[in-house]
Amino acid sequence: MDQAELTTEQVLKRDIPWEAYMTTKLISGTGLQLLRRYDKKSESARAQLLDEDGPAYVHLFVSILRDIFKEETVEYVLALIYEMLSANPKRALLFHDKSLANEDTYEPFLRLLWKGNWFIQEKSCVILAWIISARPKTENGIIANGEASDSKKPITTIDDVLKGLVEWLCAQLRQPSHPTRGVPIAISCLASLLKEHVVRSSFVQADGVKLLVPFISPASTQQSIQLLYEACLCIWLLSYYEPAIEFLATSRTLQRLTEVVKSSTKEKVVRVVILTFRNLLPKVTFGAQMVDLGLPHIVASLRTQAWSDEDLLEALNQLEEGLKDNIRKSSSFDKYKQEVLLGHLDWTPMHKDPAFWRENIVNFEGNDFQILRVLITILETSSDPRTLAVACFDISQFIQFHPAGRVIVNDLKAKERVMKLMSHENVEVTKNALLSIQRLLLGAKYASFLQV
Numbered sequence: 001m002d003q004a005e006l007t008t009e010q011v012l013k014r015d016i017p018w019e020a021y022m023t024t025k026l027i028s029g030t031g032l033q034l035l036r037r038y039d040k041k042s043e044s045a046r047a048q049l050l051d052e053d054g055p056a057y058v059h060l061f062v063s064i065l066r067d068i069f070k071e072e073t074v075e076y077v078l079a080l081i082y083e084m085l086s087a088n089p090k091r092a093l094l095f096h097d098k099s100l101a102n103e104d105t106y107e108p109f110l111r112l113l114w115k116g117n118w119f120i121q122e123k124s125c126v127i128l129a130w131i132i133s134a135r136p137k138t139e140n141g142i143i144a145n146g147e148a149s150d151s152k153k154p155i156t157t158i159d160d161v162l163k164g165l166v167e168w169l170c171a172q173l174r175q176p177s178h179p180t181r182g183v184p185i186a187i188s189c190l191a192s193l194l195k196e197h198v199v200r201s202s203f204v205q206a207d208g209v210k211l212l213v214p215f216i217s218p219a220s221t222q223q224s225i226q227l228l229y230e231a232c233l234c235i236w237l238l239s240y241y242e243p244a245i246e247f248l249a250t251s252r253t254l255q256r257l258t259e260v261v262k263s264s265t266k267e268k269v270v271r272v273v274i275l276t277f278r279n280l281l282p283k284v285t286f287g288a289q290m291v292d293l294g295l296p297h298i299v300a301s302l303r304t305q306a307w308s309d310e311d312l313l314e315a316l317n318q319l320e321e322g323l324k325d326n327i328r329k330s331s332s333f334d335k336y337k338q339e340v341l342l343g344h345l346d347w348t349p350m351h352k353d354p355a356f357w358r359e360n361i362v363n364f365e366g367n368d369f370q371i372l373r374v375l376i377t378i379l380e381t382s383s384d385p386r387t388l389a390v391a392c393f394d395i396s397q398f399i400q401f402h403p404a405g406r407v408i409v410n411d412l413k414a415k416e417r418v419m420k421l422m423s424h425e426n427v428e429v430t431k432n433a434l435l436s437i438q439r440l441l442l443g444a445k446y447a448s449f450l451q452v
Helices: 017-022 029-038 045-069 071-087 089-096 107-112 118-133 158-174 182-193 197-205 208-215 221-236 242-250 254-262 269-280 286-292 295-303 311-343 354-381 387-399 407-412 414-423 428-443 444-451
Strands: none
Touching: 029 045, 029 269, 045 071, 045 089, 045 107, 071 118, 089 118, 107 118, 107 158, 107 242, 107 428, 118 158, 118 182, 158 182, 158 197, 158 208, 182 197, 182 208, 182 221, 182 407, 197 208, 197 221, 197 242, 208 221, 208 242, 221 242, 221 269, 254 269, 254 286, 254 295, 269 286, 269 295, 269 311, 286 295, 286 311, 295 311, 311 354, 354 407, 354 414, 387 407, 387 414, 387 428, 407 414, 407 428, 414 428
């Protein structure tokens, strides 16, 4: 039978020669006794044994996976562990029992991920994800189960495990080991693991976000809906991690999420996408992108539908308000931008409004500081005193509100142009040219003091 199509039930029908393994000292007499009591018994009988002596069975199973390499036996033990954990996922806590402090409970599964047999890869991946998710919250990440170890042999750290697992998951997204199950297993595991900071870091470093984004697309079948939901869940988890956000901002992620939320009727899919939008909205450039993609209209439409999830309703309300606020801010900057590009400035309220500069200062970075460059050009090309005065003032505002304002304005050679205007015949021009020079040379804090 094709190993890729093996099921747990089929594997567990095998008869494994445990006595022969004891004869060759690959398992102990105690291990054989444990196996005789457990193997081929009813679910209730196995459950009772695990309740009474769970850590001993974990130790036994891990030892077999470490010491025995016969494929049929490895598959069988993985099937036993998978059956044990799928019946009760809380049993994954057994792998972190204090009695196993010197046992490297992660290593066999991490190693087996790279075996050619899909059954072994898939079960090792799922089991690892269960064990990792169940580890105690006080886990310090130093060794496998978080306990102090007196063992002299190296023991696999949680960071090693997470990085190794991420490497395998990314490999599945690039070139799946199984044509239909490789990608779903990888994305499902990522959806449960990306809450870990080290997983997010490893995933971004492995260029995993780029591999994940293509799976954000409208779905039709139940299977593809689940895959879409888990892929969107991964993006939501990554929206809490700044290095991932930087990639999301330069990819087609927003466009894909927008298409999904427009066409999806599944509440859980809509919920995770809206929560992602809410996270990304305050970040640089995302608000403008969302407005351009027509998200305000989409959100307004979604708010009219009968959703049962209160988190979704709250997120829709917050997103709607955030988008309205973004439109207001963008509109004021658009007006300002138009005024600058026309080359005729006046003392409209936005110039002296601190809120305008705080809210829009990042917009000045667009197109390689295009608006700032135009303001500096105006200083040489305009003959209108009011325009020159306002331009000098706006440059001083940029210096005050942008964290690197002085450096940027200096780099753009603005100082010489402003200094020429300090001897201008118009008092308003000289006053604002002086303010600009003060802020350029002394910094905004001291310039404001001198101005007073």
